[in-house]
Amino acid sequence: MSRTSYLDVKAAILEQIRSGALRPGDTVPGEERLAGEFGCARVTVNRALRELAEAGVVERRRKAGTRVLDPTPRDAEMEIPSVRAEIEATGNPYRYELLARQIAPPPRPVREGLGLIPGIRALHLTCRHWAGACVHQLEDRWINLDVVPTARAADFRAHGPNDWLIQAMPLSRVEHVFSAQNATGEEAELLQIEPGAAIFVTERRTWIEGRAITRARLMHPGATHRLAARTLPPI
Amino acid sequence: MSRTSYLDVKAAILEQIRSGALRPGDTVPGEERLAGEFGCARVTVNRALRELAEAGVVERRRKAGTRVLDPTPRDAEMEIPSVRAEIEATGNPYRYELLARQIAPPPRPVREGLGLIPGIRALHLTCRHWAGACVHQLEDRWINLDVVPTARAADFRAHGPNDWLIQAMPLSRVEHVFSAQNATGEEAELLQIEPGAAIFVTERRTWIEGRAITRARLMHPGATHRLAARTLPPI
DNA sequence: TAGTGGTCTAGACCACCTG
């Protein structure tokens, strides 16, 4: 007979929830008791329950014990691809183009989004990413030069600012906000679509240790763009 | 002096990556060696490195060791809220409305998305979710009656199908695909917006043990809807 | 085939929180 693994314990608890033997709000037996039932060490049960808690299936509190949660809102995982990888995955050649570059005081919404005081100037870039003969993404980006002073000297003609920033500032916190909007005349022209056509907009802000690095507005033609996410069951 | 925690080890490795002492592609020292350096048990180092691997910071392979990964595409977390919670969080009263209900053979794209054979009939629901006086979401849903036969008898007049399904089929796998589209005339009328206005579309498919449960097309007025995701740094 | 990660055990101490 083989030893019981933490995966066995995990699967057993999940099966009890699936079958209805354990319902939302119920208390799961304590670690010591489960270890006895499964004939394993307490650490083994601990790891199983800890992973279930990370997956959002149960909630654990000292003294109160482990309780089954409501299955309502679950976190989903979504891979945020790099533009280049996203395009090359489709088999189309990738091309990057720098449309404009200047150092200027950002408009108020951008300034507040970056947490800058009025009057401060920042690096403003406008870029276009091509998938073959089609525009895949139009990028409007502001970079906080207080946090990334080296960006002032960087040349963004050959490579996009995203790749550059990832190299310069690894392990930062990123926030994405997605929405659907109708393209303005200027946006439509740069995206090679009709004015008023739906565009998929990603607003991305990046922070490191509480300081805002950059804010990007990424626009995709709505007819082609798709963004996928999945919620995986534990185990 | 206190014992060294797995969090200490994790933080130390992360700091080495941030500072550039460990670069993408580099090999992290083995568990045994790190345990010696930190003066702790090997399991402690193991847990630190395991969590870094789960966060996508490093990659681990037996015999090959632990290597620092490129920081390029990182997984993001996104909370998929229930419509009701999403609306009530804004302070607006939530109202649900069933517009249509019938059992019919689904159109081909839906049928294939659900993995059904031609001719099979499924439950088709059209619903509307209100936030105060504004339409928040228009829902077009197909339910696979082979997998959820009890849905045939369920009354979806008082409560939406999503809440019902979550109760009936916990711990299922969910896939979301987001896009931006221009509203058709009918969609615009039901959403109380202008035809051609941008709408934020979520296509949601749910599976349990490899079998498709349901497929929903959720439409939001683009002017109001926002969807947020964040990539958190490990630790 | 040897080195590296993956996991289990048994025992211990501690932190937190509820009753």
Place this chain on the structure above:
DNA sequence: AGGTGGTCTAGACCACTAC
């Protein structure tokens, strides 16, 4: 105040795989 989870240790065996 005591029960429950959180974590560390020291030692062991196993699984995988690069060399």
